[in-house]
Amino acid sequence: MSEAGGGPGWGFPVPQRAPWSLVAATAALCLVSATSVWPAGAAPMSREERQKLGNQVLEMFDHAYGNYMEHAYPADELMPLTCRGRVRGQEPSRGDVDDALGKFSLTLIDSLDTLVVLNKTKEFEDAVRKVLRDVNLDNDVVVSVFETNIRVLGGLLGGHSLAIMLKEKGEYMQWYNDELLQMAKQLGYKLLPAFNTTSGLPYPRINLKFGIRKPEARTGTETDTCTACAGTLILEFAALSRFTGATIFEEYARKALDFLWEKRQRSSNLVGVTINIHTGDWVRKDSGVGAGIDSYYEYLLKAYVLLGDDSFLERFNTHYDAIMRYISQPPLLLDVHIHKPMLNARTWMDALLAFFPGLQVLKGDIRPAIETHEMLYQVIKKHNFLPEAFTIDFRVHWAQHPLRPEFAESTYFLYKATGDPYYLEVGKTLIENLNKYARVPCGFAAMKDVRTGSHEDRMDSFFLAEMFKYLYLLFADKEDIIFDIEDYIFTTEAHLLPLWLSTTNQSIPKKNTTSEYTELDDSNFDWTCPNTQILFPNDPLYAQSIREPLKNVVDKSCPRGIIRVREESFRSGAKPPLRARDFMATNPEHLEILKKMGVSLIHLKDGRVQLVQHAIQAASSIDAEDGLRFMQEMIELSSQQQKEQQLPPRAVQIVSHPFFGRVVLTAGPAQFGLDLSKHKETRGFVASSKPYNGCSELTNPEAVMGKIALIQRGQCMFAEKARNIQNAGAIGGIVIDDNEGSSSDTAPLFQMAGDGKDTDDIKIPMLFLFSKEGSIILDAIREYEDVEVLLSDKAKDRAAILKDPEMESEEQPSSENDPPNQSAEQIITSSSQDPDLAEQAAPEERALSPPPEPAGAPSPAEMDNAANISPSEQNSDPTENHESTSLGGECTDLDDQPQEPSETEEDSNPNVSWGQKAQPIDSILADWNEDIEAFEMMEKDEL
Numbered sequence: 001m002s003e004a005g006g007g008p009g010w011g012f013p014v015p016q017r018a019p020w021s022l023v024a025a026t027a028a029l030c031l032v033s034a035t036s037v038w039p040a041g042a043a044p045m046s047r048e049e050r051q052k053l054g055n056q057v058l059e060m061f062d063h064a065y066g067n068y069m070e071h072a073y074p075a076d077e078l079m080p081l082t083c084r085g086r087v088r089g090q091e092p093s094r095g096d097v098d099d100a101l102g103k104f105s106l107t108l109i110d111s112l113d114t115l116v117v118l119n120k121t122k123e124f125e126d127a128v129r130k131v132l133r134d135v136n137l138d139n140d141v142v143v144s145v146f147e148t149n150i151r152v153l154g155g156l157l158g159g160h161s162l163a164i165m166l167k168e169k170g171e172y173m174q175w176y177n178d179e180l181l182q183m184a185k186q187l188g189y190k191l192l193p194a195f196n197t198t199s200g201l202p203y204p205r206i207n208l209k210f211g212i213r214k215p216e217a218r219t220g221t222e223t224d225t226c227t228a229c230a231g232t233l234i235l236e237f238a239a240l241s242r243f244t245g246a247t248i249f250e251e252y253a254r255k256a257l258d259f260l261w262e263k264r265q266r267s268s269n270l271v272g273v274t275i276n277i278h279t280g281d282w283v284r285k286d287s288g289v290g291a292g293i294d295s296y297y298e299y300l301l302k303a304y305v306l307l308g309d310d311s312f313l314e315r316f317n318t319h320y321d322a323i324m325r326y327i328s329q330p331p332l333l334l335d336v337h338i339h340k341p342m343l344n345a346r347t348w349m350d351a352l353l354a355f356f357p358g359l360q361v362l363k364g365d366i367r368p369a370i371e372t373h374e375m376l377y378q379v380i381k382k383h384n385f386l387p388e389a390f391t392i393d394f395r396v397h398w399a400q401h402p403l404r405p406e407f408a409e410s411t412y413f414l415y416k417a418t419g420d421p422y423y424l425e426v427g428k429t430l431i432e433n434l435n436k437y438a439r440v441p442c443g444f445a446a447m448k449d450v451r452t453g454s455h456e457d458r459m460d461s462f463f464l465a466e467m468f469k470y471l472y473l474l475f476a477d478k479e480d481i482i483f484d485i486e487d488y489i490f491t492t493e494a495h496l497l498p499l500w501l502s503t504t505n506q507s508i509p510k511k512n513t514t515s516e517y518t519e520l521d522d523s524n525f526d527w528t529c530p531n532t533q534i535l536f537p538n539d540p541l542y543a544q545s546i547r548e549p550l551k552n553v554v555d556k557s558c559p560r561g562i563i564r565v566r567e568e569s570f571r572s573g574a575k576p577p578l579r580a581r582d583f584m585a586t587n588p589e590h591l592e593i594l595k596k597m598g599v600s601l602i603h604l605k606d607g608r609v610q611l612v613q614h615a616i617q618a619a620s621s622i623d624a625e626d627g628l629r630f631m632q633e634m635i636e637l638s639s640q641q642q643k644e645q646q647l648p649p650r651a652v653q654i655v656s657h658p659f660f661g662r663v664v665l666t667a668g669p670a671q672f673g674l675d676l677s678k679h680k681e682t683r684g685f686v687a688s689s690k691p692y693n694g695c696s697e698l699t700n701p702e703a704v705m706g707k708i709a710l711i712q713r714g715q716c717m718f719a720e721k722a723r724n725i726q727n728a729g730a731i732g733g734i735v736i737d738d739n740e741g742s743s744s745d746t747a748p749l750f751q752m753a754g755d756g757k758d759t760d761d762i763k764i765p766m767l768f769l770f771s772k773e774g775s776i777i778l779d780a781i782r783e784y785e786d787v788e789v790l791l792s793d794k795a796k797d798r799a800a801i802l803k804d805p806e807m808e809s810e811e812q813p814s815s816e817n818d819p820p821n822q823s824a825e826q827i828i829t830s831s832s833q834d835p836d837l838a839e840q841a842a843p844e845e846r847a848l849s850p851p852p853e854p855a856g857a858p859s860p861a862e863m864d865n866a867a868n869i870s871p872s873e874q875n876s877d878p879t880e881n882h883e884s885t886s887l888g889g890e891c892t893d894l895d896d897q898p899q900e901p902s903e904t905e906e907d908s909n910p911n912v913s914w915g916q917k918a919q920p921i922d923s924i925l926a927d928w929n930e931d932i933e934a935f936e937m938m939e940k941d942e943l
Ligand code: DMJ
Pocket: 150, 295, 352, 404, 405, 406, 462, 492, 493, 494
């Protein structure tokens, strides 16, 4: 459609209040129309190169899917490092993440429609037969309702949608008789008991065999669920209703959505992260567009597209307006409190929000989509992948990356919207990074730590459901796909549902527009499909012009504290409130401010100071609020600093045949011996020491001489083992955990402490591996005898590893364009000999991650806020944070920027005195309490 126009036109306005089916179809067209014409100035990508990249995606999919089918099926997922299936109950529990696994061959079901998109029709036919033959949906397993819906119900429905499409074409699937749909219906009925709550919000988990209530169910006692968990059902449930005529599914999903809408915070129009399914109270009152909320917004807009119900669009627009007002701080998207939306709730962002630019494309709001996407791309260029969470000054906050597809998804939609070949180059980088850093001999392994490049024994099903689909579609032309993708909408798991469902079995009455929430100035987009004639003002370089000012936003960023603080104070020329990062316990002016804020300073015997806030002692409500913010910042700063002071994990990379550097194991560092962050890596063949525990002089020095010795944990101090192997001539040591089955997937990594004595005599590097990672090396020795490893702070580029020509000929050549690995990040070494890190302490006491809660964290019941800071934190140099930088290259502290007038100015008007403040003290205290609670929960929360 757009090619005819010769420019990036990709949508048509439709008449005001168009018939809903037309709106649905047309809005969906907005997603997928692109241009291939691009003016001089930008570098277009040739059809040949796009085809080459498309073929590379196909080859990568074959590698992932083939290994899953060969080594894991019928298990739910492949464990690509140990090359076997992940069967729930047979592996150590990973907590909530395992709730996606229902012993229903998850990866196969999640991959069904990807096979068709990738033109693997024959394989699709085989896969459907396998699902029908092998999959049992009646297992005694407790699964997540959300994950089962998006991955399994969505997978079955996507498979069914494409099966009937193929059948109609007349070549494949001629035998198909709606069997996948029957399975989907069976699964739908299994999920329905979860909705048996007064609110209509579903329980988060259900037992596939026993439901919720039965004693054998082992679930049904939960009180909370996440907003996305309750609000991401409508596409699959409505599709199931419309495909089958059984209206109950759509009714239940609508009821849950209606309830969430009713419960939105009425003044901010935002929703919290978790909600009580019985009372409807918000449990976590922070609000963003990432983890916990993300696909709720996605499904409101897509429900409008698929079902044509205006009320969904209006709800979406109302929330979107709030998101853009409070959460969007381009290019950042920062969580806020629902009841105090001008107050940021975090100083970091999570990787799940990377889907949001794609949703903004569907909404038709391209500028912020381009900005956020560009910021995310720069983070990726820095770390090769998007870390699970990163701070607002772009440091790694949580270092994992489970091969999430959200960024590829947004890249695809932005390319479709802009036709800008830049996004093809972005896709090419994603492909290169996946091959270079995540590809292992048996599939693709999640990144355990993007800083070290170490792997996790995990390949999530969404990698096959989404990543390959979006990457393939990015490079594909219309004729490369055997059906018209524009006739379908993508679910959050990228499953395809046909738009014709909008006119089928519409027995649920559509809600009409109400006047309740129509005061938005959104008239351009309310009833029309976004049109680039308006969006891009006829400028084909529009996207580039938006990216340009952001080109150094990540590299040139400066450390920042919480931004957006009492903006009106700056405007009025008043002194900005004291920031935690600027605080100096020796500065009398600061102490005076503290007093005004109701914060008192207690000097502890060990040299630390404890800060305690008594809100009631503050000079005014504004000062009390500043005090609360100061305390929150201090807790977060303290937690961040503790995290930074930990030694980061290290990498053990197996470099010999057949691994060739592809397998990277996460290792704990030692507080003694060679510091791998400061020295070149150590490379050598491994040999087991005798005795294996390394607690006495080795009896096999000839075997370990010049090698890296393997020693078992236990029975003596780590330092003693190090000395014994060093004396035998070892060039390094790997201590392997003696707790069978332990793994860095399930246990927090720790650093090996010295023995309390001087350890300067230990010169060799020592690393620690949990038993599961250690057994990968031990198995390799059994199978290949000579196993060579590299001990380093970060996995090394495989091109550099393959120095042996023999190795080189065995290994596939890596791309010429592969960038060299980034140099190691600065390591902050803790000089303290923390007694908690002593050899015999339990691993939990020595965790590198997550960081310990700051000492003195307040108990909500006390109504006091307290934080401890160590002496080293008391003298942070305030000038450090004001070093110059800006989006254009110099450092700009956003706090110092003039701000637009705020909508909530009255809330914190400095002229309002304590006595005049309308809000009663009880409610202020309750609010503070909630803030502290929410903050503590956020810190503990996992993505
Ligand atoms: C997928 O399962 C879905 O996209 C979901 O909405 C959240 N993210 C994961 C992949 O990251």
